[in-house]
Amino acid sequence: GGQKPGSEAKTPEEPKDPEVIKIGHAVALTGDASIWGQSESNALKMWVNKVNDQGGIDGKKIQLVTYDTRADSVEAVNVAKRMIEQDKVVAIIGAAQSGVTIAMTAVTEPAKIPLISTTATNPEVTVKDGVVRPHTFRVCFIDPFQGTVAAQFASTKLGAKTAAVLYDVGSDYSSWLAQYFIEAFEKMGGTVLGKEAFRTGELDYRAMLGKLKEGKPDVVFIPTAQKEAALAMKQARDLGYEGKFLGGDNWGSPDIIELGGSAVEGGYFVNLASLEDPDIQDFIAEYRAEYGSDPVLPNPVMAIDALIVLVEAIKKAGSTDGGAIAKAIEEIKDLEALTGKITYDPATHNPLNKPAIIQQIKDGQFIYVEKYVTS
Amino acid sequence: MLLQTAITGLAIGGIYALMAVGYSLVFSVLNFSNFAHGSVIMLGAYAGYFILTKAGASFPVALAGSMVAGAVLGITNERLAYRPLRVRNARPLYFMISAMGVAIFLENLVYATLGAHFYSYPEVLGRSIVRIGGASIGILDLFALAFSSVAITGLHLFLHRTKSGLAIRACSFDMTVASVFGVRIDRTVGLVFGLAGALAGLSGIFLGMKYMAYPTMGWITNKAYVAAVIGGLGSLPGAVIGGIVLGLLETFVSVYVSSIIRDVFSFSALVLVLLAMPNGLMGKYVEEKI
Amino acid sequence: MLAFAECIRLSKHFGGVRAVNDLSFKVDEGEILGLIGPNGAGKTTVFNLLTGFYRPTSGSMLFRGRELSGLTPPDIVGLGIARTFQNIRLFSNLSVLDNVRSVLYRHARYGFVEALLRSPRVRLCERHVHEKAMEYLEEVGLADRAHDRASHLPYGLQRKLELARALALEPVLLLLDEPAAGMNPEESMNLVELIRDIREKHNLTVILIEHHMDVVMTLSHRIVVMNFGEKLMEGSPEEVQSDVRVIEAYLGEEYAGAYRR
Amino acid sequence: MYIQGVLTVAMINIISTAGLAVFTGFTGLFSLGHAAFMAVGAYTSAILTYFVKAPYLLALAAGVLASCFLSALVGYPTLRTRLRGDYFAIATIGMGEATRVILENLKITQGARGLPGITQYTTLPVAAAAAAVVLLLARNMLASVYGRNAVAVREDAVAAEMSGIHLLRTRMISLVFSAGCAGLAGGLYAHYLAFIQPVMFTMVQSTQITAAVVCGGTGSLTGPALAAFVFTVAPELLRAAQMWRLVIYGLMLVLIMVFRPQGLMGYRDLSWQGVLSLSDRLRKSVAGGKDGKG
Amino acid sequence: MLTVDSLSVFYGRIRALDGVSVSVNEGEIVSIIGPNGAGKSTLLWTIMGVNKPSGGSLWWKGERLLPVPSWVAARGISMVPERRRLFDNLTVRENLLIGAYLRKWDASVKKDMETVFRLFPILRERLGQYAGTLSGGEQQMLAIGRAMMGRPALLLFDEPSLGLAPALASEVFRAIQRIREEGTTCLLAEQNAYKALEMADRAYVMNVGRVAIQGSGKEVLANPEVRAAYLGIKAGAS
Numbered sequence A: 001g002g003q004k005p006g007s008e009a010k011t012p013e014e015p016k017d018p019e020v021i022k023i024g025h026a027v028a029l030t031g032d033a034s035i036w037g038q039s040e041s042n043a044l045k046m047w048v049n050k051v052n053d054q055g056g057i058d059g060k061k062i063q064l065v066t067y068d069t070r071a072d073s074v075e076a077v078n079v080a081k082r083m084i085e086q087d088k089v090v091a092i093i094g095a096a097q098s099g100v101t102i103a104m105t106a107v108t109e110p111a112k113i114p115l116i117s118t119t120a121t122n123p124e125v126t127v128k129d130g131v132v133r134p135h136t137f138r139v140c141f142i143d144p145f146q147g148t149v150a151a152q153f154a155s156t157k158l159g160a161k162t163a164a165v166l167y168d169v170g171s172d173y174s175s176w177l178a179q180y181f182i183e184a185f186e187k188m189g190g191t192v193l194g195k196e197a198f199r200t201g202e203l204d205y206r207a208m209l210g211k212l213k214e215g216k217p218d219v220v221f222i223p224t225a226q227k228e229a230a231l232a233m234k235q236a237r238d239l240g241y242e243g244k245f246l247g248g249d250n251w252g253s254p255d256i257i258e259l260g261g262s263a264v265e266g267g268y269f270v271n272l273a274s275l276e277d278p279d280i281q282d283f284i285a286e287y288r289a290e291y292g293s294d295p296v297l298p299n300p301v302m303a304i305d306a307l308i309v310l311v312e313a314i315k316k317a318g319s320t321d322g323g324a325i326a327k328a329i330e331e332i333k334d335l336e337a338l339t340g341k342i343t344y345d346p347a348t349h350n351p352l353n354k355p356a357i358i359q360q361i362k363d364g365q366f367i368y369v370e371k372y373v374t375s
Numbered sequence B: 001m002l003l004q005t006a007i008t009g010l011a012i013g014g015i016y017a018l019m020a021v022g023y024s025l026v027f028s029v030l031n032f033s034n035f036a037h038g039s040v041i042m043l044g045a046y047a048g049y050f051i052l053t054k055a056g057a058s059f060p061v062a063l064a065g066s067m068v069a070g071a072v073l074g075i076t077n078e079r080l081a082y083r084p085l086r087v088r089n090a091r092p093l094y095f096m097i098s099a100m101g102v103a104i105f106l107e108n109l110v111y112a113t114l115g116a117h118f119y120s121y122p123e124v125l126g127r128s129i130v131r132i133g134g135a136s137i138g139i140l141d142l143f144a145l146a147f148s149s150v151a152i153t154g155l156h157l158f159l160h161r162t163k164s165g166l167a168i169r170a171c172s173f174d175m176t177v178a179s180v181f182g183v184r185i186d187r188t189v190g191l192v193f194g195l196a197g198a199l200a201g202l203s204g205i206f207l208g209m210k211y212m213a214y215p216t217m218g219w220i221t222n223k224a225y226v227a228a229v230i231g232g233l234g235s236l237p238g239a240v241i242g243g244i245v246l247g248l249l250e251t252f253v254s255v256y257v258s259s260i261i262r263d264v265f266s267f268s269a270l271v272l273v274l275l276a277m278p279n280g281l282m283g284k285y286v287e288e289k290i
Numbered sequence C: 001m002l003a004f005a006e007c008i009r010l011s012k013h014f015g016g017v018r019a020v021n022d023l024s025f026k027v028d029e030g031e032i033l034g035l036i037g038p039n040g041a042g043k044t045t046v047f048n049l050l051t052g053f054y055r056p057t058s059g060s061m062l063f064r065g066r067e068l069s070g071l072t073p074p075d076i077v078g079l080g081i082a083r084t085f086q087n088i089r090l091f092s093n094l095s096v097l098d099n100v101r102s103v104l105y106r107h108a109r110y111g112f113v114e115a116l117l118r119s120p121r122v123r124l125c126e127r128h129v130h131e132k133a134m135e136y137l138e139e140v141g142l143a144d145r146a147h148d149r150a151s152h153l154p155y156g157l158q159r160k161l162e163l164a165r166a167l168a169l170e171p172v173l174l175l176l177d178e179p180a181a182g183m184n185p186e187e188s189m190n191l192v193e194l195i196r197d198i199r200e201k202h203n204l205t206v207i208l209i210e211h212h213m214d215v216v217m218t219l220s221h222r223i224v225v226m227n228f229g230e231k232l233m234e235g236s237p238e239e240v241q242s243d244v245r246v247i248e249a250y251l252g253e254e255y256a257g258a259y260r261r
Numbered sequence D: 001m002y003i004q005g006v007l008t009v010a011m012i013n014i015i016s017t018a019g020l021a022v023f024t025g026f027t028g029l030f031s032l033g034h035a036a037f038m039a040v041g042a043y044t045s046a047i048l049t050y051f052v053k054a055p056y057l058l059a060l061a062a063g064v065l066a067s068c069f070l071s072a073l074v075g076y077p078t079l080r081t082r083l084r085g086d087y088f089a090i091a092t093i094g095m096g097e098a099t100r101v102i103l104e105n106l107k108i109t110q111g112a113r114g115l116p117g118i119t120q121y122t123t124l125p126v127a128a129a130a131a132a133v134v135l136l137l138a139r140n141m142l143a144s145v146y147g148r149n150a151v152a153v154r155e156d157a158v159a160a161e162m163s164g165i166h167l168l169r170t171r172m173i174s175l176v177f178s179a180g181c182a183g184l185a186g187g188l189y190a191h192y193l194a195f196i197q198p199v200m201f202t203m204v205q206s207t208q209i210t211a212a213v214v215c216g217g218t219g220s221l222t223g224p225a226l227a228a229f230v231f232t233v234a235p236e237l238l239r240a241a242q243m244w245r246l247v248i249y250g251l252m253l254v255l256i257m258v259f260r261p262q263g264l265m266g267y268r269d270l271s272w273q274g275v276l277s278l279s280d281r282l283r284k285s286v287a288g289g290k291d292g293k294g
Numbered sequence E: 001m002l003t004v005d006s007l008s009v010f011y012g013r014i015r016a017l018d019g020v021s022v023s024v025n026e027g028e029i030v031s032i033i034g035p036n037g038a039g040k041s042t043l044l045w046t047i048m049g050v051n052k053p054s055g056g057s058l059w060w061k062g063e064r065l066l067p068v069p070s071w072v073a074a075r076g077i078s079m080v081p082e083r084r085r086l087f088d089n090l091t092v093r094e095n096l097l098i099g100a101y102l103r104k105w106d107a108s109v110k111k112d113m114e115t116v117f118r119l120f121p122i123l124r125e126r127l128g129q130y131a132g133t134l135s136g137g138e139q140q141m142l143a144i145g146r147a148m149m150g151r152p153a154l155l156l157f158d159e160p161s162l163g164l165a166p167a168l169a170s171e172v173f174r175a176i177q178r179i180r181e182e183g184t185t186c187l188l189a190e191q192n193a194y195k196a197l198e199m200a201d202r203a204y205v206m207n208v209g210r211v212a213i214q215g216s217g218k219e220v221l222a223n224p225e226v227r228a229a230y231l232g233i234k235a236g237a238s
């Protein structure tokens, strides 16, 4: 309770300009997820300028309306209301978190405003109770796929027969990913020895880890945010666990290395993008030139993919009507986006064949291990 | 398994105890819940981190540094946020609110200036572990446990065996009259906050080393508050026992029942203890006289 | 015949301290019973027992035939026993008037829901409460200070306010714990008049703890003398002040006989 | 449209704040768990309208009852003694955490993901009417014997008890009333936002309610209500201060305690007359404002 | 030794003292009497530095007294406060030790404790008991004992006979005389006007914040106004 709607406006209000197409960008500029959010915002601005320089959408310029969600669902709902009711955006890019995005759909769907999430990997973002949300899309893979990739990698490449899972019940992302991993791993003949959970904000997992460690699992899957993952790995090592660690795309922050020190060395994780991906080298160079640092992947490239999808759909639809845009997105096939070709599945609003990348933490660096393209 | 659980529980409980003692100390003197204790712990953790990394100092220096930082911060808090209330003889509720304000202020100040970044301590004590019959415990935990015991015992002796300790206890009842007998109130209360702050700094550096330093880490102290209530508010031995009981309870529940509903258990324990013993485990029941 | 109130072999021990020990005495309806004894004799403890603040270690207390031990303080107030405190306990931040209004809950004859809705009956009751409170203040002579903060009253007036607050509970048995403490002889004598008037007007039975001998001896019909938690003797004021044990344990040589009339 | 949203939230915050004002300001007890009462109200009512399709008013009422029940559960063991309310304050920390654990793990609440897609029944007129009613009820309660008992217990628990006032009963009444208000606010909020999640109800939220009570004035009802309104609307106007909002809250609490413990509104802490006449005035202005905006 | 010069003290807007001048010479017992609310306690608290004067001055052996209690205490002034104000959470022993806070805790402290016990033997028996649980009279004895433990040069008594049994009140008055004989100057605010005046070398009668009458103890005791107003003795009665 007590929450106040709205957040920092990056764009002053302007009278409705027919020559401008407003696109909302809901992104975490402050808070735990701001490391990615800031970079995402930078990249998207850069890309919008690029599109506008190339003539915009059929001569109309794109105007980006950016609001901070703080990765907070309530704030995001307010942001969405504000974008729709006050700024009159035609579509929204974001948010990065599944829970936040699902919350936003409570507002965007009734208003029929297309929403393209960047990295919300939970299936329920686009499909609710088996029915697709008509105006909600994403440009990333989904958790069952990520879970499957992790499980496959564990059993085939790491040769793991047994696994244990430590996850965060306070995070929907974490709970679901844990579930998908377990299902996939067991399907592949592996045994899950134990599954323990903690709550967001807790710091001591030794009780749970002590229990998990008992069966000496080959890998421990820790699909949590980087802070918790780093702590968990440290504590597991303190308890004398010697096997391997495996994680999800949330590990992809340099933080994990700083926080985890020697304990995270050798850990593997699934990611959406990699700085070493040959397809995005041009973008990385441009970004570096503009901002003097590397983008914090994967969010920047995913947001740009979303923008590319949106521009294409608006062009195709020839209208800024939400329903028309959504329909156009459903029909997108083999669109050349930044991270590869995008084709939408109209039944799920998920992009088909999105690649997943396995990375490893080695000598304090993220190393590119391999790319999975199956779905 | 049983041994490991007990050892882990003890290690966690030891940290709770250390935090709870500092909080209980202030409670026993000024009779209010100093919710800013957690923020001082948090800043102690930051201080330790920066002394170790930015100043490149050794561990003992950092340890002393965070204790001093905690003490200074505690004293400053008292001067600015509590003393004016004290002078006015304000009700304890007002102190509590002021403390809450300090906590919110400090935590969000760090958040707004240093950001949400997590600072991880360098591995000064190494990652070595000590094995005790099949179970293992981190060297850091052992160290923290030993250090806390010394600090807590020292504090107890100080309060009950020295003149300053007696003055502190006298002030806890009636500052005006204590001053009439020559006790310098501001100094004595400052001393209390200095001690509590030093304990907070100590807790902070251990917490930081064990986990990391970040703006909201002060909330861990919530557990310490609960521990202090279970033990009996304002009783220092109670705080220690409450902390250890809570640490063990949580660990055993996590291992043998379910880690997810652990907090429900600790809360129920709190309620049950208060139902059976309204003054907590160690809160001495003195029949009030009117 | 049933005594109005009576303690039977009442004991209260605190660890090794036998504050009250095997004490028995009676109070008859309408009388003023003096309860005196050296400091620490257990007088206040008797009041604390009678009002439910302490539970007796053993023994029983009967009030109009009803056992008091085991009842909560509010229950006991409900039976018609009110008291004042040796160390004044007013609601010190409230006004004098609110101190009295605070305890006139019995005149607020309405339920919670009615209170929330502030029905006409609530208003009526509240007006009545206000009037009642003023009446009690008038009675003790505090009406003109009704809106002062209680803590701003001088000590003597605070005692009177305590008296007004106790009266407002409409007791039949009033327990006064050193009402004249801190008053000079002149003021004490005014208080004596006040207590007399009040007793008559409200038909009260009073137990009076007091160290001002002029007050006790003038007011009491009968006196119980306590020593070391036990009853040393009881009798009329005259008997008491000429009793050697009382003189030795309590009055001291100087006072002996000084208050005979 | 957007402004309406802000005002709706303001009305909801007034309700929770008025409830806490009764508890903290008049009974002198401190709670760090009012967000949990809101959560219970929000979830109970939302689940009823969402799954059972219960009528809105009925669902709200159920939410209020559920909060009341929870508060009684926590209040009983902790408010029993003659001791001050610190035990309660700490217990509410535990209760807040425990409530969230339960909400995060129940199937019906859909765990940490929360419940999206709740019907938006709460409109500005609904919220404003509710706020007006709550303020009126709170005012009436405070002006009645229940309010007086609470103040007496706050001032001197022993003297109050020895004067026949039931400590536990008095404290419980004000707690349950206060929790009921929080539950109502929660229910309204859920049906305004159309989405609820356990993380929306943390201790930080509780402290924001406390901040409003304190700034408005402990011992005043209208002051906190006004503060709740200002605290909701002001951040909308000063958008740049987002990051610093809580910093400012914290500083404000301390400064108020140090310089103006009676709160910004400057009501005398215990002036019944003042409170009554002011709440009368506010009642009129709320009623007037409602007509103007609605 | 102590000179109070036209002192004024306010509580908020209430004027509690209005130009009060009082002096105490070394070795004297000076009594102050007056009805409730006359300002006796206020005067004593102001001397101790607890209340801050808004006008006038306080002098101690030619030095100006600062309104800082611990500083005043260090000058050798101590107090038996009205209603005792003991440390209820400390034991009897600890209360006595606090009285000796400004001294070195050595053998002499032990000796002084014995002196206190000789005066009030009951305290020895209650040594380990919490002060808050003593009876009123025991508390009064402890409050006096506590003040004595500082070996003060000037001891302020605020209604020391309050709540004492008659025998004990006489005892306390005797004790005060004995304390004076041992070299401590005494300033005494009392309601028990007769006793207070009888033993006083000099006396002041206060009324609504001012000194109304002053003189030697005998003079004041003989003053018909005083006899009527404070001793309850009507003119002509004996």
Ligand SMILES: Nc1ncnc2c1ncn2[C@@H]1O[C@H](COP(=O)(O)OP(=O)(O)OP(=O)(O)O)[C@@H](O)[C@H]1O
Binding pocket: B286, B287, B288, B289, C014, C017, C018, C019, C020, C037, C038, C039, C040, C041, C042, C043, C044, C045, C046, C086, E133, E134, E135, E136, E137, E138, E163, E165
């Ligand atoms: N709560 C308590 N704990 C321990 N001892 C107590 C308690 N209450 C009273 N006592 C002891 O019981 C004895 C009787 O105390 P009480 O207050 O009844 O005496 P009293 O007769 O009222 O004396 P006075 O006239 O001085 O007030 C005292 O010795 C006191 O120390």
Ligand SMILES: Nc1ncnc2c1ncn2[C@@H]1O[C@H](COP(=O)(O)OP(=O)(O)OP(=O)(O)O)[C@@H](O)[C@H]1O
Binding pocket: C151, C152, C153, C154, C155, C156, C182, E011, E012, E014, E015, E016, E034, E035, E036, E037, E038, E039, E040, E041, E042, E043, E082, E191
């Ligand atoms: N804390 C206070 N705040 C406001 N007024 C006060 C305060 N203390 C005392 N007073 C007022 O100051 C005046 C002097 O009070 P003081 O206590 O000094 O009188 P006193 O002579 O000691 O009376 P008593 O014999 O009753 O103890 C009184 O009118 C009293 O109401």
Ligand SMILES: [Mg+2]
Binding pocket: C043, C044, C045, C086, E135, E136
């Ligand atoms: Mg007594």
Ligand SMILES: [Mg+2]
Binding pocket: C155, E040, E041, E042, E082, E158
């Ligand atoms: Mg006085």
